[in-house]
Amino acid sequence: MKAAGKQKIRMGMVGGGEGAFIGAVHRHAAALDGQIELVCGAFSRDAGNNQRTGDELCISPDRLYSDWQQLLKQEAALPETERMQLLVIVTPNQLHVPISRAAIAAGFHVFCEKPAGVTLAETQQLAVDLISGNSLYGLAHTYLGYPMVWQAKELVQNGTLGTLRKIFVEYPQGWLTEDLESSQNKQASWRTDPAQAGASGCMADIGTHAFGMAEFISGQHITEICAELKSHVPGRRLDDDGAALFRTDGGASGVLLASQICAGEENALKIRIYGDRGGLEWQQMEPNTLVVKPHGAPVQVLRAGAGQAGLGAEASRRCRLPAGHPEGYLEAMGNLYRDFAAAIRAGEKGTPSGVPGIKAGMRGMAFIETVSSSQSSNEKWLSLPVID
Amino acid sequence: MKAAGKQKIRMGMVGGGEGAFIGAVHRHAAALDGQIELVCGAFSRDAGNNQRTGDELCISPDRLYSDWQQLLKQEAALPETERMQLLVIVTPNQLHVPISRAAIAAGFHVFCEKPAGVTLAETQQLAVDLISGNSLYGLAHTYLGYPMVWQAKELVQNGTLGTLRKIFVEYPQGWLTEDLESSQNKQASWRTDPAQAGASGCMADIGTHAFGMAEFISGQHITEICAELKSHVPGRRLDDDGAALFRTDGGASGVLLASQICAGEENALKIRIYGDRGGLEWQQMEPNTLVVKPHGAPVQVLRAGAGQAGLGAEASRRCRLPAGHPEGYLEAMGNLYRDFAAAIRAGEKGTPSGVPGIKAGMRGMAFIETVSSSQSSNEKWLSLPVID
């Protein structure tokens, strides 16, 4: 134990063993700023996997747990200065709400992968729990940690774009072009299994990112949707592709695409927003650039960077490096962790400042349920449940 | 008069006076390859404009006509070796069919701006005329003259992409962001006037390009559409923006965007097509590049250029210059003219080889009418009229 002085936030993790994708992302991101220490975990229900993962991560053997129930129980029993403060949940979707609720009941803060759950109803129960507890709850919408996403939001807020008219958000991937789930690919298997992923595949997995991005930057709520979902690969049980027309409460309209069968695409989340004074464009695969398109004047290219000219405060504080030293996906997630750690230190409650929370989680669930309904409906426009 | 030898094709033009846009495009494009000579015109109903335009273009004064009726009548009276062979129609939409039909009746070939007309019904009458006559009829879908569009079509045809699944075609422009039609902008005025433009503004003007491009490259027909059209600028009488979900007869689905209020956008027609073996992407603003995205292998960048490695015959013959010497919009249109001139020389009938014709025209009209119907319908999916 180190001598007195500022201490790192103590973090635990459920899920994220060998073969997982997002668990390692969380660990890199949490470690990045030296404010958080991974002290315990239940990384896999497979004991060997769990052991190997814990060892590779230098986890003390006595804090490597066989399952999440053990983790919560035993950590809660440790002295306050030693026990985990923040639990990260990186399991398949169907466990998100149960573990979140149990962790909150045990007094821990929770940072959970999206989507928040598998139904809107269970997510609303979690929201109720949060109101009465002292826990912070964050949802890992990684892309909302990028500096230029915040800069985009600021351009909307400060009127640079004028009154918003159009929102085009798209998220094409190609990795599910083939039937990976039949060949033991862990990522593909649970994402295409309704029992683990919920009612939607592609829309839950990445459509929610596109939806959340559109609402976050625009500052508007999507209120009506007309969607088509498809499953292109024979035998696949959940949608691997979809598109939706939508309308917002601010009078804008738009299109949302999300697909995992766009062969040759990597992870091409992109958003364009147009108002009556100008437009903007941001692409996740080139995240340090924000293109601003004023009506009747030359395009401007805003660039991320610490101390960079033309950036607002929210974007600036999310940059660690001068412009031209690219920061990426891990740094975006790291920004969520840095803010979460600061919120814990500051004694915040509910949703940590700078981090998406339960409301974003409920809206995402409303989106998933509405696009799923739209797919099986002949009615052109369906309204999203109201979440405020 | 020059001595014997190969002669240039003699061309006339209706429309395209001062203040017009597309007329000059046609003249540049027709002149480019030295195969066509502009010999007569009725460029404007305004006599002064007509005179100035004719003089600037070195048109012999005796072949500058006050209106299209005079042009047809007097040219028909000239000796066969002197009179116009090909009439180019670059008027507002409502005159496309009447002039086309009169020109065909007088025995001239016709190259007409899109859309083919203002209703599907009148366009079908024109189609009937063409069956019985000896005239060639071409429709100026300029973008189908680009070499890499033909290369894209070839990649679909030869199976590089596998079975097609998704088609995303978009055409954002920003020039109608403001109410230009109230301030004497000729381009804006007629395009937003139902009497001159027909039932649709944006969808007729550029949506048809997007629709035609999707059908041309994919080799499939769009059969069902679910659309939303909007008019964002107060007082505007026709749609300036729209989006549609669609399905094809080949089992693919997709999204079509067309908008003229995307502030800051220039002329950003773009198409992406994905099959189960790979994808492709082409953008009009960087037309000499075709990005091919094989599933599970590195992206390839195919480039236009005479004699360029990896190009098929149709793309190659549409390039005048070696790779790296950019060809653009005028050269694309020039390719249509070069093929039209060759078709005249070859004595072809109906649709000139390599040039969009009346069938593309009718399909475009079917598209316009279906998206317009969809806008006012609560039914989710509407079928396009069958045109074969």
Next chain:
Amino acid sequence: MKAAGKQKIRMGMVGGGEGAFIGAVHRHAAALDGQIELVCGAFSRDAGNNQRTGDELCISPDRLYSDWQQLLKQEAALPETERMQLLVIVTPNQLHVPISRAAIAAGFHVFCEKPAGVTLAETQQLAVDLISGNSLYGLAHTYLGYPMVWQAKELVQNGTLGTLRKIFVEYPQGWLTEDLESSQNKQASWRTDPAQAGASGCMADIGTHAFGMAEFISGQHITEICAELKSHVPGRRLDDDGAALFRTDGGASGVLLASQICAGEENALKIRIYGDRGGLEWQQMEPNTLVVKPHGAPVQVLRAGAGQAGLGAEASRRCRLPAGHPEGYLEAMGNLYRDFAAAIRAGEKGTPSGVPGIKAGMRGMAFIETVSSSQSSNEKWLSLPVID
């Protein structure tokens, strides 16, 4: 013969038969704006080639000549209203000065491919001829016809960049990576033959473009050079690659690269200029974009286009189309022709307004001779001959 009214400028051509590259470029470019008519030519010393080329181009058989001497003689004998006004010279380099001088002596205007000749001395003789005659003389530095090159020049002139410090100009091509000259490639054969190309291969062919571009945009003269030239392909008799450090009379310094053995490169002429207030960047392969980089403010992307916001008069008048409708290499050359035709109509003498002339030609020759000397010198810096 058409009735009275404005007449097209009558043009003749020497060179440019089948298998040539640049002759067709000139013909497309000259035709583009409908102001110039190709009326005669001596396209090849091979009679069959000459005949086929003339026929394809609809040249009247009586004005298709066996060689340039015949062309000059017989055209001079035609009535003034019929005879050629402008002679275009697209032969290998060693004929540039002899034909130019003969044409000028016969009273014709001349538009000649670069370089102006094969030695500075002969080019200076041509310059002397021009002083005493009434002919216009233009040099086909095609790239100086691009609108955004003029915009770049304006940004330097109006102080946007401040005091210039650095000029980086590069021109990598890859087409001579292999020994094409041994396999009957006409383009490669004469360009690597000292008897036809002169003292330099790559530097004369494309280094002069890079040199001319640097001087044109910067408005400064390159005064000192330290160069290395190489011939990479075994057996090749002239340089196929080179680089030079240089200094200007305005206190700037820079680097010039020109190479024809950069495998995989197309025609990647690019220039970057930096002053103490900002920088700019322009690339020939994306010619409609000019990137401006103000020090301490976001990058701006200026775009070519008729009526485009932010463009100066010189750039604007060189655009035929609205932004987003790409214009390319032929249109750039077309701008030189359009200005040349206007200069003929206006009765200008010497160098046509808007077109590079004999001074650019002499400076190019001075560059070629200095880099060649530098290659065989151990002295670090060599001064260019003074041309003013």
Next chain:
Amino acid sequence: MKAAGKQKIRMGMVGGGEGAFIGAVHRHAAALDGQIELVCGAFSRDAGNNQRTGDELCISPDRLYSDWQQLLKQEAALPETERMQLLVIVTPNQLHVPISRAAIAAGFHVFCEKPAGVTLAETQQLAVDLISGNSLYGLAHTYLGYPMVWQAKELVQNGTLGTLRKIFVEYPQGWLTEDLESSQNKQASWRTDPAQAGASGCMADIGTHAFGMAEFISGQHITEICAELKSHVPGRRLDDDGAALFRTDGGASGVLLASQICAGEENALKIRIYGDRGGLEWQQMEPNTLVVKPHGAPVQVLRAGAGQAGLGAEASRRCRLPAGHPEGYLEAMGNLYRDFAAAIRAGEKGTPSGVPGIKAGMRGMAFIETVSSSQSSNEKWLSLPVID
């Protein structure tokens, strides 16, 4: 102290207090993979700065030292299982060798910022020390941690490019466009002070990166150089800009640019290499892309990503995320740290596998001294001292 099991490598740092740039980079990068723990530091000679930095970093107060001498002395006195294993040196250049030598003498491993020192001679002394000791020594050429730089090296090694002919490496920055050193900018102050930076400013700071990159990817040594260095800002004592022609021991030639007064540029390190079979291009600001340009075949775009098609083993193992999830500068540096930690665990000696070492350090010093000599020499070509 955690229970038994794998332990993190214990790291200390000299330099990197508030206002520094690269110290934080090292801390982020070292933390990223959870293999290294920062346990002690002497971050600033300013006691307040040192204290604040240590506190922010959660350093135990008893291991926060007033200077590097104290750090070495007191850490050496700690039990082996507690004391620092690896010292990171992020001070101005003039301290690099003295601290490195002292740390090595005390038995610590060293990871030092570049350049290795301020003279070749002192760096060679350090090299001698390393031969006799047990320490590992790494040099922080961050850019050599990027996956696609290793992929580029592999393409050269496996003959994809054929015999190398040309190497163009450039590194333009704009941040020293103005006289920042007079206005208390810490970064600018020491870098332009000969007492702290050594004989060169720009060439030592970033020219060495360009030089090292060229040698690393090509696998060749630069043997001759012809350079011009400049100081553009009045009063500046060291070069802020320079360019060099060079030749390699493998028969290639090339150009190296490095400048810190290219107004508007960020951190635009870029390398292009051409052989007789193809070329490649990599840019640091878009580090996950490697463009491969085979002669006579379409360009290929290789992309970083864990498990990505077409990547070699060295590139693959340096990717943490699937393609499309951008990794950046911190991850590149993190790759050096991950390899350094593995080398410590494996008991390696000398240069850690995968990390640049003392030989790269000596070659960099030879480069700095040669370009400095070339600047003041009238001889065209100077040879680099031989370092093998």
